[in-house]
Amino acid sequence: MCQLLGMNANVPTDVMFSFAGLARRADEHKDGFGIAFFEDRGLRTFVDPRSARESPVAELVRRYPIKSDNVIAHIRKATQGRVALENTHPFVRELWGRYWVFAHNGDLKDFRPRLHAAFRPVGDTDSERAFCWLMQEMAKAHAAVPDVAELTHTLRELLPQPAAHGSFNLLLSNGQALWAHCSTRLHFVERAHPFGRATLSDEDVSVDFAALTTPEDRIAVVATEPMTCDEAWQAIAPGGLRVFAGGRAVV
Numbered sequence: 001m002c003q004l005l006g007m008n009a010n011v012p013t014d015v016m017f018s019f020a021g022l023a024r025r026a027d028e029h030k031d032g033f034g035i036a037f038f039e040d041r042g043l044r045t046f047v048d049p050r051s052a053r054e055s056p057v058a059e060l061v062r063r064y065p066i067k068s069d070n071v072i073a074h075i076r077k078a079t080q081g082r083v084a085l086e087n088t089h090p091f092v093r094e095l096w097g098r099y100w101v102f103a104h105n106g107d108l109k110d111f112r113p114r115l116h117a118a119f120r121p122v123g124d125t126d127s128e129r130a131f132c133w134l135m136q137e138m139a140k141a142h143a144a145v146p147d148v149a150e151l152t153h154t155l156r157e158l159l160p161q162p163a164a165h166g167s168f169n170l171l172l173s174n175g176q177a178l179w180a181h182c183s184t185r186l187h188f189v190e191r192a193h194p195f196g197r198a199t200l201s202d203e204d205v206s207v208d209f210a211a212l213t214t215p216e217d218r219i220a221v222v223a224t225e226p227m228t229c230d231e232a233w234q235a236i237a238p239g240g241l242r243v244f245a246g247g248r249a250v251v
Contacts, residue, residue: 002089002105004186005073006171006222008178008244012039012067013219017200017207019061021227022073023052024202032076032088033058036101037068038175043099044068047088051075069247070173074103081125090171091128093119093135096145098174102131105224106167106183130162134172148177152243152251155179159241171222177245180222182236187226189233190248191219198228218247 005022007015019035033055034047044066048057052075074089081087090103104127111126111133118139119132134155141154155172159181162168168183180186193216195209213219222244226233236242243251 002077003075003224004103004105004169004171004222005071005227006173006178006180007068007071007219008247009069009217009219010247011217012069013217014065014067014212015071015073016062016065017198017205018221018223018227019073020205021200021202022075022223023058023062024200025075031078031083033074034088034090034103035061035071035073036090036092037066038070038099038101038173039068041098041175043092043101043175045090045092045101047085047090049083049085049088070175070178072101072103072171072173072178074105079107079126081123084123086123087125087128089127091131093131095135095139095174096142098145100135100172100174102127102134103171104130105169108162108165108168111162111165130168133162134158145174148243148245148250152179152241155181156241163239169224177243177250178220178222180236180242180244182238182240184238185224186222186236187224187233188220188222188236188242188244188249189226189228189231191221191231192247193217198231201226201229220244220247220249
């Protein structure tokens with residue numbers, strides 16, 4: 001299975017500490033990596049079908065610490081679809097004049113919904129197909145971008161349909177919030193004042209967040225497995241949908 005990483009913050013924040021931990025897991029999850037950074041309504045996306053441990057693109061990302069208030073990253077272990085650029089997460093689509101970013105960890109069997117011309121997969125993964133269906137159904141449900149609460153209600157109605165076909169852990173964002181749906185395993189941690197020191201679970205690297213933040217900062221990080229060994233990560237219950245806005249869980 002793949003590995004997910006998401007971040008939501010109330011101010012633009014550097015996610016490189018967590019990304020370093022994610023990249024360490026690319027020895028097993030070596031079939032591509034990607035990361036997307038929202039900047040207001042804009043989006044920077046970096047993807048490569050090579051492992052995050054070997055990719056020059058990943059090295060560029062590590063050396064160019066972009067600050068963002070919503071980030072989605074993914075390292076791939078292919079289950080459906082060949083190892084190729086078009087099959088590398090996260091996937092991006094436009095809806096209601098906003099970019100939407102989606103990354104999936106899991107395996108959907110026989111989920112082949114009818115798709116119309118506005119949303120079609122470019123690659124051949126179950127993940128991108130599910131994302132296109134999700135965008136299509138949200139477009140049917142709303143004429144313009146609704147607020148976060150209404151979008152969350154719509155997602156609660158839609159997500160059980162693909163999830164019935166297998167494991168469907170996902171991260172989704174339009175730059176306003178970060179949605180995290182758990183099918184099997186997904187965890188999150190919230191960081192706020194007073195900030196402390198944290199150490200990566202996969203590497204002997206630590207950071208003192210107190211030296212890098214202000215008392216008003218809030219950051220929420222979501223990952224398949226906890227990224228640090230000395231913070232109070234919480235498991236999202238299977239079937240659960242959590243929403244993060246302003247650096248905290250709001251649902």
